Amino acid sequence: MSLKSYLELVVSPMLRAHLGIRDDRGASLVEYALLVALIAVVCILAITFIGNNANSKFSEVSSNLNK
Numbered sequence: 753m754s755l756k757s758y759l760e761l762v763v764s765p766m767l768r769a770h771l772g773i774r775d776d777r778g779a780s781l782v783e784y785a786l787l788v789a790l791i792a793v794v795c796i797l798a799i800t801f802i803g804n805n806a807n808s809k810f811s812e813v814s815s816n817l818n819k
Contacts, residue, residue, distance in 0.1 A: 767773075
């Protein structure tokens with residue numbers, strides 16, 4: 753085992769644990785995924801609501817034109 757690999761595999765994790773250095777990359781990824789999912793749900797609800805309102809307006813206009 754080379755000195756570099758020993759430092760990366762053994763010494764570096766021990767130093768991080770001793771100094772309290774945390775790796776929050778995984779937590780950030782989960783937070784971004786939840787944020788994207790929430791934005792997607794809001795967009796789908798907004799499009800559904802607008803679509804239903806537009807459909808009712810078009811139906812109303814169509815029925816008035818047929819009279």
